[in-house]
Amino acid sequence: MMSKLFNLISPIWRWKRLERMVLQHVDRVITVVDESKNHYVNDCGVSPEKVTVVMNAEDLEEFCNLEIDESLVTKYENDFVISYIGGFGPHRGIDTAIKSMPNVLEEIPDARLLLVGNGSGEFDKEMRELCKDLKVENNVVFTDWVDFRLVPSYIALSDVCLVPHHASGHTNTTIPHKLFQYMAMKKPVIVTDCKPLKRIVEECDCGIVVPSGDYKEMAEAVIKLYKDSELATKLGANGRNAVEGKYNW
Numbered sequence: 001m002m003s004k005l006f007n008l009i010s011p012i013w014r015w016k017r018l019e020r021m022v023l024q025h026v027d028r029v030i031t032v033v034d035e036s037k038n039h040y041v042n043d044c045g046v047s048p049e050k051v052t053v054v055m056n057a058e059d060l061e062e063f064c065n066l067e068i069d070e071s072l073v074t075k076y077e078n079d080f081v082i083s084y085i086g087g088f089g090p091h092r093g094i095d096t097a098i099k100s101m102p103n104v105l106e107e108i109p110d111a112r113l114l115l116v117g118n119g120s121g122e123f124d125k126e127m128r129e130l131c132k133d134l135k136v137e138n139n140v141v142f143t144d145w146v147d148f149r150l151v152p153s154y155i156a157l158s159d160v161c162l163v164p165h166h167a168s169g170h171t172n173t174t175i176p177h178k179l180f181q182y183m184a185m186k187k188p189v190i191v192t193d194c195k196p197l198k199r200i201v202e203e204c205d206c207g208i209v210v211p212s213g214d215y216k217e218m219a220e221a222v223i224k225l226y227k228d229s230e231l232a233t234k235l236g237a238n239g240r241n242a243v244e245g246k247y248n249w
Helices: 012-023 034-042 060-064 070-075 094-107 121-133 148-156 177-184 195-204 215-227 229-244
Strands: 029-031 051-053 080-085 111-116 140-144 160-163 189-192 207-210
Touching (some): 029 034, 034 051, 034 195, 060 177, 080 094, 080 148, 094 111, 094 215, 111 148, 121 140, 160 177, 160 215, 177 229, 189 195, 189 215, 195 207, 195 229, 207 215, 207 229, 215 229
Parallel strands (some): 029 051, 080 160, 160 189, 189 207
């Protein structure tokens, strides 16, 4: 019955109604950020005592001990590498990263945007077409799916790492694992102002926050970190300190 009433194209109000209905019958809710807890308590009527926040942090020992592929690092050693690592989809803000590249390239001719991961074939096609329309296809690399064991290598070769998510009810109440992976490897981050991203990055002083969807501000942030390597190093170190301390399993 439920599958007949709800599917992926159901109006959002139906999903919200289902969420509230289900939550009235749970004994405990585990979520990953305070913003999500606030949503359950304030919007869904769940008692605060029932909601536990367990951060979606990184296992430093396991992640940072994965072997770095030095040949991969060497391949990009002459580029200023801006990386996004993870799944593709409209809410991920990959379009913002791509749109920032013409402005970035005016100041950093050897800049290269690495999009590490994949998504639906149609969305991938749209993003590749966007690169061609903006004439940045030679400076944007789509790696497609990569083995998770290579993720530390891609982060290691990066100068700046991105979480360019578009602000939405989803991205304002969740946190991507990639943020803590970037921080674990001492990389300065550029994130959009989705509530959890903004809070954590500003609290840890580990990167730059830009308005969601603002490709010009994203380009300016990239250029700032390119021109100020001391700042980039400081932000990266702050991120590492944070995942060794508060944001640690």
